[in-house]
Amino acid sequence: MTPAIQAEKLFVSYGKLQVLRGISFTIPADQGVVLLGANGCGKSTLMRSLNGLEKLQSGTIRIHGDALSGASRSELRKIRQGMGYVFQHFNLVPQLNAFQNVLFGSLGRQRFGLLSCLGITASAADREKAMHCLDRVGMADRALHRPSELSGGQQQRVAIARMLMQDPRVVIADEPIASLDPKAGREVLDLLWRIVREEKLSMLCTLHQLDLAQEYGDRVIGMKAGHIAIDSPASDTNKEQLNTLYTGMTRVDAQPTEVAA
Template sequence: MIKFENVSKKYPNGVTALKDVNLTIEQGEFVAIIGLSGAGKSTLIRCINRMHSISDGTLTVDNEDVTALGSKELRRFRRKIGMIFQSFNLVTRISVLNNVLVSSVPELSFWRKLTGSFTKEDKIRGLEALDKVGILDKAYTRVDQLSGGQQQRVALARTLAQNPSIILADEPVASLDPVTAKVVMDDFKRINKEMDISVLINIHHVDLALEYADRIIGIAKGEIVYDGPSSDVDQEVLNKIYQNQPIEVVESSVSPV
């Protein structure tokens, strides 16, 4: 369980990104976070694994106070939280499998990771993760030979190899075409349901948020202005989240491949 209690975040430049946020996210939920650019979506997600430290309040994950963790404890804590970025964050000159194993075997040196010095058990775990996202056949392909959608699925497999209980995704489909975006979102949804992994996605595509997430959190100027089922989101709610700026919400007519 993730719990924000009166959490605020103020950056050194004076910008307040989060204001008195109170949220409880139960294990196994699929949550989409929506709002205008600069509303605080990325900050909210990145506070959970302490990529950003909160300024005030209390933030706990599975009853563990995130702000109280020392450096060694923080590394251990982050092992159970997967992080997916828009830019994939892969090493493009090495194989897909080695990329999956880079994060899942943290005790190896950087150079041993680059040269593929992994155990048989490590490799089996990595191959199983690739199989879960449907790209096992690309295991020994260099990452720079893959499409954007395939690279994002490698990033997801890398996270799965950590055996996380939570996956945080910061605009994971922003750079993908509509068809590929739905394929990746299908992977997130299936993993959420089959593996009971909590998934929190910061996403600009409102139509995808409403289609895939069970729960929507809407942020405006650092404050939570909506928190509820995706089925209850209507134009009035969207106007509140997006400050009455035009926002087109459409059902995608493209079927995933």
């Protein structure tokens, strides 16, 4: 089966500072992976590289077999349409209600663009699907509420519904509970992982909580100073091993390296 994400020998540099130093990993279809690492280790650069927002110095990224490098604008747009995103800061449009924010998940395939996402020209099928997505995350009764009327956990649920509206095959979740209190954070992770498994999606999720990484992830990938230091099933990891990701030389600027040719 074609892997959901395949990264081979990724190098990214900013001037003489080498941020990704030969990163390689493969995520099979239907696997939920947690990415760990201290601030400054290169996680954010890796996450941006996975959808083509960060230019690789060298290496190859394939999403379900489609290479990002060399892809035309239309090809890249098609690849991105198969990827759903959940962010730390929710990124909901404050002037719109929850239902309209979920409709934004269909923006890439809408003929009338923004008008469709506002619900003005959205098809009956898309409107029904948006409500179904809200129901999946327990927010159907808040469909007409604006983000300011929702708690942080509720806003993240709407963001997950918006992601579902995209019909993704791969989910990129970048610290999805960093802005939430522990109770709301656990509820969001319960929901996110349940949906990923029910829909048979693949996910790469960055977290900082080691206990949650072990509890939820099928697998843990740990980064340190631009390298992969750990890559193993979550059940085979222990706290002492994971703590090494946050001790010693952790930042990409801690070990100056010449830029690869």
